[in-house]
Amino acid sequence: MSKVTEAGNNALSVVNPVVGTFAALPNGFRNLLKNKGLIRNLVSRDISQRYRNSIMGYFWTILEPLLLSAVYFFLFTIIAGNPEERYPLWIILGVITWQFFSRGLNDSVNCLVGNKNMIKQIYFPREVFAFSKVISQLVITIASLVVVIPFMIHLGIEPTTQLFLFPVALMLVTLQVLGVGWLLSVPNVHHGDIAHLTRFITRAGFFVSPVMWTVSMAKGSREEMLNYLFLNPMVVPLELMRAAFDGTNPPIPDWAIYWSVSFSLLSLVVGLTFFKKTESKVVKRL
Amino acid sequence: MNSPTIRLIDVGLSFPQHRVGLGSILRWIKRFFGIDARIEPFIALKQINLEIKRGEVIGIIGRNGSGKSTLLRVMSGIYQPDNGKALSSGPVSLLSNVRIGFNGNLSGRENIHLFGSILGHSRQMMDQLMESIIEFAELEDFIDQPLRTYSSGMQARLGLSVASAVKPDILLIDEVLAVGDAGFKERSRNRIKEMVEDASTVVIVSHNLNYLKQICDRIIVMDNATVKFEGSCEDAISVYNDLIKG
Numbered sequence: 001m002s003k004v005t006e007a008g009n010n011a012l013s014v015v016n017p018v019v020g021t022f023a024a025l026p027n028g029f030r031n032l033l034k035n036k037g038l039i040r041n042l043v044s045r046d047i048s049q050r051y052r053n054s055i056m057g058y059f060w061t062i063l064e065p066l067l068l069s070a071v072y073f074f075l076f077t078i079i080a081g082n083p084e085e086r087y088p089l090w091i092i093l094g095v096i097t098w099q100f101f102s103r104g105l106n107d108s109v110n111c112l113v114g115n116k117n118m119i120k121q122i123y124f125p126r127e128v129f130a131f132s133k134v135i136s137q138l139v140i141t142i143a144s145l146v147v148v149i150p151f152m153i154h155l156g157i158e159p160t161t162q163l164f165l166f167p168v169a170l171m172l173v174t175l176q177v178l179g180v181g182w183l184l185s186v187p188n189v190h191h192g193d194i195a196h197l198t199r200f201i202t203r204a205g206f207f208v209s210p211v212m213w214t215v216s217m218a219k220g221s222r223e224e225m226l227n228y229l230f231l232n233p234m235v236v237p238l239e240l241m242r243a244a245f246d247g248t249n250p251p252i253p254d255w256a257i258y259w260s261v262s263f264s265l266l267s268l269v270v271g272l273t274f275f276k277k278t279e280s281k282v283v284k285r286l
Numbered sequence: 287m288n289s290p291t292i293r294l295i296d297v298g299l300s301f302p303q304h305r306v307g308l309g310s311i312l313r314w315i316k317r318f319f320g321i322d323a324r325i326e327p328f329i330a331l332k333q334i335n336l337e338i339k340r341g342e343v344i345g346i347i348g349r350n351g352s353g354k355s356t357l358l359r360v361m362s363g364i365y366q367p368d369n370g371k372a373l374s375s376g377p378v379s380l381l382s383n384v385r386i387g388f389n390g391n392l393s394g395r396e397n398i399h400l401f402g403s404i405l406g407h408s409r410q411m412m413d414q415l416m417e418s419i420i421e422f423a424e425l426e427d428f429i430d431q432p433l434r435t436y437s438s439g440m441q442a443r444l445g446l447s448v449a450s451a452v453k454p455d456i457l458l459i460d461e462v463l464a465v466g467d468a469g470f471k472e473r474s475r476n477r478i479k480e481m482v483e484d485a486s487t488v489v490i491v492s493h494n495l496n497y498l499k500q501i502c503d504r505i506i507v508m509d510n511a512t513v514k515f516e517g518s519c520e521d522a523i524s525v526y527n528d529l530i531k532g
Contacts, residue, residue, distance in 0.1 A: 011289055011290075011375050012290065012291075012293055012373035012374060012375050013373060013374065013375075014371055014372065014373055015360075015361065015362070015363040015372045015373065015374050015378060016363030016364075016366055016372075018366065035403075035406075037403045037408055037409050038403040038404060038406075040403075041399055041400045041403045041404075042400075044396075045389050045392060045396075045400060048391060048392065049389065049391060052391040117383070117386065118386050118387050118404070119364070120359070120364065121364075121380070121382050121383045121386045122362075122364070122380060122382075122386055122404060122405070123362050123363040123364045123378075123380070124404065124406060190304070191310075280365075280366040281366070283364060283365060283366075284299075284301050284302070284365060285302075285304070
């Protein structure tokens with residue numbers, strides 16, 4: 001009996017097979033590559049959804065961080081008095097980068113719950129969802145960076161070779177958001193608390209990350225506190241963004257850069273592996 | 287003898303039941319003190335063994351909640367079975383909700399591309415099929431309008447038209463035939479017949495017994511997560527009728 005079955009099975013393969021722990025990562029990347037077209041369509045759907053029915057449409061990508069920065073600038077001037085000349089540039093870069101992190105993370109954490117109907121009706125690799133959400137945010141972020149140009153002209157800042165730091169910084173954020181997003185999207189199906197927690201983290205993180213302020217502004221305060229600050233993996237990308245555009249040296253120690261890079265890579269590896277190992281079971285809970 | 291295209295070996299699937307909110311914390315506490323707080327899982331499929339051969343058209347009937355749709359989802363890979371194996375000879379397409387991924391703000395044409403890519407078709411392929419899809423759905427006048435302006439029947443027509451444009455080798459259908467008006471229903475039935483004749487394997491879940499009798503070679507009757515009966519259409523339908531009468 002078993003022999004007959006085995007012989008007959010030769011032409012057949014397992015539908016949606018269980019992936020091994022070490023195969024999970026290459027498998028996930030292969031799936032993303034195979035579904036390029038789908039990812040592109042999901043991204044364009046996301047972006048056009050965001051600006052539907054709005055008169056200014058795409059212009060909001062630029063306007064929103066600009067208005068937010070204006071509010072923070074106003075606030076800061078009231079609290080701290082005369083800021084430095086380049087402060088408006090720093091704050092707008094901070095806002096844009098932070099928005100990428102915060103929206104990318106919230107969207108990717110909710111991607112399984114939000115695409116419930118699609119997931120239950122058709123099979124395709126589900127890592128595509130978080131990935132396309134993060135890519136949508138990345139596209140919006142890059143588009144909104146245009147707003148930096150008038151600031152640089154006004155402040156008389158010439159772009160230097162250090163501009164190459166900005167793709168690096170965005171890459172670090174992308175990897176972090178993807179990894180943590182994949183990691184948390186699965187438990188978020190079981191416990192809606194995860195989504196609330198993520199929202200809290202992205203709100204509170206705004207204050208403990210150099211968005212409204214910069215590391216050099218904090219330099220005067222207690223040194224040992226500053227070391228704890230660098231444990232926040234978003235500090236390095238935020239400071240790199242600023243260094244990229246204003247050409248100054250980022251005031252961060254080497255170890256903080258190593259930490260941020262390894263955190264980003266590690267979160268990607270752990271996040272995708274965990275996601276691939278658990279997603280097929282979690283579909284039953286949707 | 288034709289080679290098998292789908293084979294299920296001892297497939298079992300159960301849905302764990304969970305408490306929500308505070309109940310789940312209570313369960314953790316109970317478990318910590320060694321109190322058995324397990325909730326019996328809901329068994330959706332029990333020891334299913336099936337073999338479907340190339341060229342066969344199989345109908346699945348059964349009462350609501352008997353596991354028909356779950357069975358299709360296992361065959362298509364949406365659910366991984368808890369035990370046993372689901373095997374297939376190639377990619378399996380499941381046609382169930384014909385409006386998956388549709389977005390009201392995109393035009394009909396953009397939605398065709400989106401749905402096509404969800405189904406795993408390349409952009410070039412969808413470009414080639416575009417005109418025939420629009421023609422089949424009879425939406426020539428509306429295709430560049432946003433989808434939200436479509437009636438629900440029109441949306442469903444568009445969905446079925448996309449989903450059936452590419453003739454898959456193994457096709458699973460879950461109650462999607464009942465969309466659109468009488469004329470469209472007739473044409474979608476013909477289209478399904480065409481797909482069947484192209485030597486593909488077809489598995490259909492439906493409550494329309496007459497339709498199944500016309501096109502199926504065999505019918506499977508599901509009851510209580512198991513295969514109750516498997517055989518000729520007449521016999522299966524009489525088994526099913528007995529089941530309903532209780």
